[in-house]
Amino acid sequence: MAEWLQIPGPLLLVGAGKMGGAMLDGWINLGLDPKSTYVIDPQPSPEMVASLEASGVTLNPTEMPMPAVIILAVKPQMADAVLPTLRSYIHQTLVISVMAGKTLATLEAGLPAGAAVVRAMPNTPAAVGRSITVLVANDKVAQSQREIADSLMAAVGEVAWLEDESLMDAVTAVSGSGPAYVFLLAETLTYAGLRAGLSADMAATLARATVAGAGELLHRTDIPPAVLRKNVTSPGGTTAAALDVLMADDGMEALMIKAVEAAAKRSRELGS
Numbered sequence: 368m369a370e371w372l373q374i375p376g377p378l379l380l381v382g383a384g385k386m387g388g389a390m391l392d393g394w395i396n397l398g399l400d401p402k403s404t405y406v407i408d409p410q411p412s413p414e415m416v417a418s419l420e421a422s423g424v425t426l427n428p429t430e431m432p433m434p435a436v437i438i439l440a441v442k443p444q445m446a447d448a449v450l451p452t453l454r455s456y457i458h459q460t461l462v463i464s465v466m467a468g469k470t471l472a473t474l475e476a477g478l479p480a481g482a483a484v485v486r487a488m489p490n491t492p493a494a495v496g497r498s499i500t501v502l503v504a505n506d507k508v509a510q511s512q513r514e515i516a517d518s519l520m521a522a523v524g525e526v527a528w529l530e531d532e533s534l535m536d537a538v539t540a541v542s543g544s545g546p547a548y549v550f551l552l553a554e555t556l557t558y559a560g561l562r563a564g565l566s567a568d569m570a571a572t573l574a575r576a577t578v579a580g581a582g583e584l585l586h587r588t589d590i591p592p593a594v595l596r597k598n599v600t601s602p603g604g605t606t607a608a609a610l611d612v613l614m615a616d617d618g619m620e621a622l623m624i625k626a627v628e629a630a631a632k633r634s635r636e637l638g639s
């Protein structure tokens with residue numbers, strides 16, 4: 368096992384859906400020991416069942432050793448039902464919740480007194496090692512547990528820590544939900560290509576390669592996105608004509624501000 372993925376005991380994932388599954392895929396691919404990895408999920412997808420069987424991870428164990436780490440990746444609406452069921456699995460255990468909106472105080476209230484809790488907001492590019500996760504810890508988290516949380520999330524991408532938990536709603540709205548905005552860009556570019564006369568296949572291929580290529584360029588250089596945009600834009604050219612539309616007063620910036628505000632508001636609502 369790679370040194371950065373060494374967990375001092377079993378890992379239990381509660382909720383192996385899209386986000387939990389993406390992280391687990393990343394960890395298993397990067398050497399997490401499947402024999403010390405357990406999943407609780409009453410309704411896993413057939414693909415998840417097949418993937419767990421293939422990797423040797425135990426699904427819905429009837430008994431298991433006390434976990435060192437629990438990853439909580441059920442829907443926020445399930446928190447009240449699920450948190451009490453975890454009490455018997457918690458003894459010097461680090462609980463990492465990725466649930467949108469659910470605050471450290473809410474999580475602490477549902478867990479045994481003194482539980483070490485980290486709230487994390489990853490995103491689904493974790494499945495390919497390209498997540499960005501923001502974490503915030505309660506005051507029961509030991510330095511060694513902070514390092515475990517950091518290692519797990521660093522194994523699937525970039526990591527940043529916050530001191531001010533109130534910023535997690537904005538984080539969720541920007542990077543937690545953000546991949547969906549980018550996928551929507553690929554979808555809408557495809558549709559626009561169709562409307563411009565391309566075949567469905569050609570439009571989808573061009574849109575996918577363009578979004579992926581532009582993302583890769585952004586990833587591989589420190590050049591600010593505004594400069595990369597200007598590098599595409601010849602004065603009086605085709606891009607400038609499109610950007611006149613996209614950068615109008617009611618264009619992408621105004622829309623994105625509204626979208627991020629809506630997501631942050633929903634995050635706050637899910638927390639209450």
Ligand SMILES: NC(=O)C1=CN([C@@H]2O[C@H](COP(=O)(O)OP(=O)(O)OC[C@H]3O[C@@H](n4cnc5c(N)ncnc54)[C@H](O)[C@@H]3O)[C@@H](O)[C@H]2O)C=CC1
Nearest residue numbers: 382383384385386407408410440441442443465466467489
């Ligand atoms: N999907 C995303 O991009 C991100 C999701 N999150 C958070 O991750 C959490 C999960 O979201 P998704 O994976 O998208 O949802 P999902 O619906 O794909 O996965 C939830 C999983 O929980 C399982 N589940 C339901 N009841 C359960 C129980 N009692 N015990 C154990 N498992 C149970 C379901 O069968 C399902 O497989 C949410 O709290 C969400 O806020 C955070 C960051 C990004």
Ligand SMILES: O=C(O)[C@@H]1CCC=N1
Nearest residue numbers: 466467539543544545
């Ligand atoms: O849509 C949601 O609520 C979750 C949280 C961030 C991404 N997906």
